[in-house]
Amino acid sequence: AQKITQTQPGMFVQEKEAVTLDCTYDTSDPSYGLFWYKQPSSGEMIFLIYQGSYDQQNATEGRYSLNFQKARKSANLVISASQLGDSAMYFCAMSLTQGGSEKLVFGKGTKLTVNP
Amino acid sequence: DSGVTQTPKHLITATGQRVTLRCSPRSGDLSVYWYQQSLDQGLQFLIQYYNGEERAKGNILERFSAQQFPDLHSELNLSSLELGDSALYFCASSVGAIRTETQYFGPGTRLLVL
Numbered sequence: 587a588q589k590i591t592q593t594q595p596g597m598f599v600q601e602k603e604a605v606t607l608d609c610t611y612d613t614s615d616p617s618y619g620l621f622w623y624k625q626p627s628s629g630e631m632i633f634l635i636y637q638g639s640y641d642q643q644n645a646t647e648g649r650y651s652l653n654f655q656k657a658r659k660s661a662n663l664v665i666s667a668s669q670l671g672d673s674a675m676y677f678c679a680m681s682l683t684q685g686g687s688e689k690l691v692f693g694k695g696t697k698l699t700v701n702p
Numbered sequence: 703d704s705g706v707t708q709t710p711k712h713l714i715t716a717t718g719q720r721v722t723l724r725c726s727p728r729s730g731d732l733s734v735y736w737y738q739q740s741l742d743q744g745l746q747f748l749i750q751y752y753n754g755e756e757r758a759k760g761n762i763l764e765r766f767s768a769q770q771f772p773d774l775h776s777e778l779n780l781s782s783l784e785l786g787d788s789a790l791y792f793c794a795s796s797v798g799a800i801r802t803e804t805q806y807f808g809p810g811t812r813l814l815v816l
Contacts, residue, residue, distance in 0.1 A: 619802035629790060631807035633704070638802050677745065681801035688801040689758055690735070692745040 590680050592693035599668045600701055606653070607663040607696045609678030619681040620661040621690070622652065626674040634676075637661055668700045705729065706808035708793050714814045720781040723811045725793030727774055733757070733796045734776040735805055736768055740789040751776055752799040783815045 591610045599605040611620065622634040637645045637652045645652040653662040665672055678693045705728035715721055727734050736748040738761075747760035751770035762768075765783075770776040780787060790812050794805040 617801070621804065623807070629812070630704075630809045631792060631794075633804055633806055636802075636804055683801065688799070689747045689750065689760055690805060691747070694744050 590678050590691055590693035592676075592678055592696050594696045595694075596697045596699070598699050598701060599665075601670060602667055604664060604666045605668055605698065607665070607676050607678075607698065608660070609662055609693060610658070610660045611678075611680050612659060613680065613682055615682055620652070620654070621679040621681070622650070622661075622663045623677045623679060623692075624672075624674045625677065625695070631677075635663070665698075670700050670702060673698060673700045704806040704808065706793060706795050706806055708791075708808035708811050710811060711809065712812045712814075714816065715783060716816055717783055717785060719783050719815075720779065721783065721813065723778040723780070723791055723793075723813075725776045725778070725795075725808055727776070727793075727795030728806055731795035731797050731806075732774065733799050733803075733805075734770055734774070735794040735796075736762075736776070736778050737792040737794065737807075738789045739792060739810075740786075743789075745792075748778070750799070757799055780813070785815050788813055788815045 618639045620637045624632045635647045635650045649666045651664045675695045677695045679690045707726045709724045732753045735750045739745045748762040750758040768778045790810045792810045794807045796803040796805045
């Protein structure tokens, strides 16, 4: 079955330190996309970063980088220099084809708390 | 601000009622997606429209329906509401319908069924 797994329900990090949020995926499709979204307590879903399955280099967007290990089927999000505003739920998602249609499948999320 | 707008922001209604949620995609985006986020089910894909036509269907109940209009805005209709339909409903949009395109989410509509 094609799915996304986030094994860390909650993570804590000190302000200004780096943190890694884990994401593993399972698919037999050679072409897929991996996404990370942030959901603060206000509820909106904010796109952070994208990695394509054929991309040779790890994606980076400012303080966000994606540690993509294709053989291990993992796409961990690294947040450098954590800020208090990074406290939120983080969702990993994979775009895939199911039943002839394409859709995004989300993991259950990781709640990140940044401590001052 | 993602550029995707959703109205209303909050909705409180009673069981058995019908509601309509509205979404306007980002300028230039042709695809609209609807998601339901609940505590027990997480984020679930409901349905996708591309340029006015249904493109993909997920875990959408028969009591729910959606459409995309010529101006590309979309509406999600929820009828015969049950307590379990209480959730946060998101609309997202993307330029096209390719799986690797980024979907940008609206702020959501929080539905409470009493």
